[in-house]
Amino acid sequence: LAAFRLGAGRTREGQELHPGVGVKMLVKNADKVSAGQPLAVLHHQQGHGLEEARMLLAKGILIS
Structure with missing residues (x-):
């Protein structure tokens, strides 16, 4: 949903796609991570949807 x-x-049909945008996960499920380690990279176009994507991604990641 964040990439969307x-x-x-x-x-809807005919709506423009932005092929250079998306989310690249830098870690996999169950990977050990360190404090401050980047978990993902968000590729955006002029900030379009960036804050909403960041919030969705943060809600979807659980660190225990």
């Missing part, structure tokens, strides 16, 4: 908010998907 950046413009990587369509909500």
Whole structure:
């Protein structure tokens, strides 16, 4: 959903896609991580949807 908010998907036929946007996860499920380690990279176009994508991604990651 975060990538969709950046413009990587369509909500209706004919809507423009932005092929250079998306989310690249830098870690996998169950990987050990350190404090301050980047977990993902968000590729955006002029900030379109960036804050919403960041919030969605943060809600979807659990560190225990």
